[in-house]
Amino acid sequence: MLVRLANTPRNYAWGSSTLIPELEGRVPSGEPEAEVWFGDHPGSPALVDDAPGVTLDRWLPHRAGELGTPSRLPYLLKLLAAGSPLSIQAHPSKAQAEAGFAREEAEGIPRDAADRNYRDDNHKPELVVAVGERFEALAGLRRLESTRRLVATLGTGRGPAALAAHLEGADAAEALRATIGWLLGGHARAEVADILAVLAGAESAEFDAELRLARELARQHPNDPGVVVALLMNLVTIERGEALFVPAGVLHAYVSGLGVELMAASDNVLRGGLTPKHVDAGELLAVLDPTPGPAPLLPPRRVAPGIEVFDAGVTDFALTAVTVGEGALSVPFSGAAIALAVEGIVEVTGAGGDRVTLQPGQALLASPTESPLRVAGAGRAFVAMPGSPV
Structure with missing residues (x-):
């Protein structure tokens, strides 16, 4: 169905x-x-x-x-x-x-x-x-050596100096966890205010996009320590x-x-x-993974022309991207699937013969007996489904 x-x-x-x-x-x-x-x-x-x-x-x-x-x-x-x-x-x-x-x-x-x-x-x-x-x-916390270079562009005032001091330490993850706890715990209000004040004059060719975003965040969220937390994160x-x-x-x-x-x-x-909204700094720190590294990109796996699978290795979900032009593509799935069109017009036909035409922003639910879906037309769609068992 x-x-x-x-x-x-x-x-x-x-x-x-x-x-x-x-x-x-x-x-x-x-x-x-x-x-x-x-x-x-x-x-x-x-x-x-x-x-x-x-x-x-x-x-x-x-x-x-x-x-x-x-x-x-x-x-x-x-x-x-x-x-x-x-x-x-x-x-x-x-x-x-x-x-x-x-x-x-x-x-x-x-x-x-x-x-x-x-x-x-x-x-x-x-x-x-x-x-x-x-x-x-x-997305994710930037490598600490890069963040230290960014913080250096803020100057040597009270706020930037305190931030730089918190980012010192041999264990990068623990330094980042402690820094985020300090920023969000209510004990760094003066230092946060000082950092936000010097953002306007900070310049860096390497971190131009990060500083521009931080200035915009400070405009939208005055005195919010989250602006400084954002300076620790990968902008991607x-x-x-x-x-x-x-x-x-x-x-x-x-x-x-x-x-x-x-x-x-x-x-x-x-x-x-x-x-x-509610910010519980202690509970955030309890679930936080402070390991620094690059942004968590997920490359797709190309399984056939026009079909790519994004599989994150979780049992809850996997996502198939379908780009169709001439002809039709066969898209197998497991469990109950939801197909969502995002471009053009696509015609989705189930194995049982049901047929639905989708325009961008329209979706359908497919029961397991309809696998594989036949996707035709000219456009793009995504098919969400449960992930593979671990």
Whole structure:
């Protein structure tokens, strides 16, 4: 069975007012349109086309036996359009999520409370693939020798000197963990203010893009220590078809652009600044992986002409990118799959004969018996599915 899915954009403040409307070929609403969710997560479940007014989280459990699918999807697929930077954040591992969720349940913290850290007991690894020409992100902590060179461009005042001192040490990961704890723990307000003040005059050919972004972040988030945390992170731009994979504990913040995002079905976020929302510095440090290194790019595996697979090695999800022109492509999948068109017009036919035509921004759910999908037309689409068992 192939079933059309639809949803309305979520109007988060950081969303773009143009990127999703341009993709869908419609007039912008005038509001920021940040994300469109295609899945059964209760935060914004998709609508099922053949059951008017029924959401996928209500529909799927009743049809799971017939379709040969689980009653819940292990992943959540999104269109994400960043018009301004998202909060700096990290996500817990499965074990950390289970422990944190159980602890907050025992403490009686309402699951929708603003200061709740763990809204479910699942981890949230996530993958984002650029759909537009450019997608910019902060992802992972930069190698320490490079960060020390960046900090040197800020001068020798009180704030930069204190930051440089915290970044000293033989163990780079522990130096970074301690520095982030110092910045977010409330004991560095004067030093943060000093660093933000000298940003305006800082210059560096090597770190021009990083300093320009930091100045913009400081304008949007005055006195926020997250601006200084951002100076410790890799600034990376991926082009259309390239991907980032963010595993548990890795600091990240999407900055701008349109992408397809695929993640484990969870809403657990530990924030580290650039947001008016709750920041729990202690809990962020508890889940943080402070290991420095390059941005976590995930190259695709080309399995056939026009078909690339992004497999991050997690059981929750894998993503196949399909680019079709002449002829048709065969796309096998396991479990329940969601296909999302992002360019042109594609015709999707299941093994059982069901056929659905998708335009950009439109999606469908495919039951396992429809594998492989036959994708024809002229355009691009993504097919999300469960990952391979470990």
